[in-house]
Amino acid sequence: MEKNTHMILAMDVTDREEALKIAEDVQEFVDAIKVGYPLILATGLDIIRDLAEFAPVIADFKVADIPNTNRLICEQVFEAGADAVIVQGFTGRDSLDACIEIASEYGKDVFVVSEMSHPGGAEFMQPIAEAIAKMALEARAFGLVAPATRPERVKEIRKIIRDRLTIISPGVGAQGGKASDVIAAGADWVIVGRSIYKAESPKEAAREIAEEIQAELGGKN
Numbered sequence: 001m002e003k004n005t006h007m008i009l010a011m012d013v014t015d016r017e018e019a020l021k022i023a024e025d026v027q028e029f030v031d032a033i034k035v036g037y038p039l040i041l042a043t044g045l046d047i048i049r050d051l052a053e054f055a056p057v058i059a060d061f062k063v064a065d066i067p068n069t070n071r072l073i074c075e076q077v078f079e080a081g082a083d084a085v086i087v088q089g090f091t092g093r094d095s096l097d098a099c100i101e102i103a104s105e106y107g108k109d110v111f112v113v114s115e116m117s118h119p120g121g122a123e124f125m126q127p128i129a130e131a132i133a134k135m136a137l138e139a140r141a142f143g144l145v146a147p148a149t150r151p152e153r154v155k156e157i158r159k160i161i162r163d164r165l166t167i168i169s170p171g172v173g174a175q176g177g178k179a180s181d182v183i184a185a186g187a188d189w190v191i192v193g194r195s196i197y198k199a200e201s202p203k204e205a206a207r208e209i210a211e212e213i214q215a216e217l218g219g220k221n
């Protein structure tokens with residue numbers, strides 16, 4: 001995945017036409033589009049290929065099953081045209097390995113959720129986040145998902161994976177996180193949903209966040 005704008009759009013609308021219109025409007029400001037259950041359940045799996053016309057698509061299924069089922073899910077995701085899949089880490093190394101094995105067969109990427117961004121993410125996931133990060137590093141995942149609502153946690157996770165894995169970070173805007181703070185803490189991409197797709201002008205909202213990120217990077221891009 002290219003690192004130009006350092007921004008990923010979380011496309012959680014549930015209408016196909018609206019999704020395509022927003023994708024067209026904001027494509028210059030995003031490096032990828034993340035789709036998950038809301039849009040795919042509402043419109044069908046074909047939306048992945050439709051959106052891939054505008055940007056690489058990350059399929060956020062938070063895959064969390066036994067290795068065989070994970071393998072079957074990942075095959076469907078990559079056959080549908082996704083460039084990457086998001087999986088949970090708490091199911092263990094064998095389940096993660098199954099996803100990475102299928103991803104490498106297709107030449108695609110796996111992101112592993114370490115700790116979630118909502119308040120409940122601190123309850124059960126935070127205490128195991130470092131262990132999940134270490135596992136993802138050993139398993140050679142492409143990246144981790146870490147919370148923009150807690151930039152200090154992104155910093156901790158960055159220390160574990162050094163520059164060997166990437167970090168994508170949700171929780172900017174609607175959940176209270178700030179794009180520049182989490183980029184400064186070591187995230188490679190921020191994931192932004194409602195602050196863009198619910199804005200009066202998604203394009204202007206995306207432009208504003210993209211500019212904030214570029215200002216933070218100050219040419220380090």
Ligand code: O7M
Binds near residue numbers: 173
């Ligand atoms: O900007 P928002 O809050 O409207 O959307 C954030 C998106 O990121 C939304 O699609 C969430 O499901 C997702 N997300 C989180 O908000 N927090 C997490 O810890 C993890 C994810 C995610 O993408 O998981 C892979």
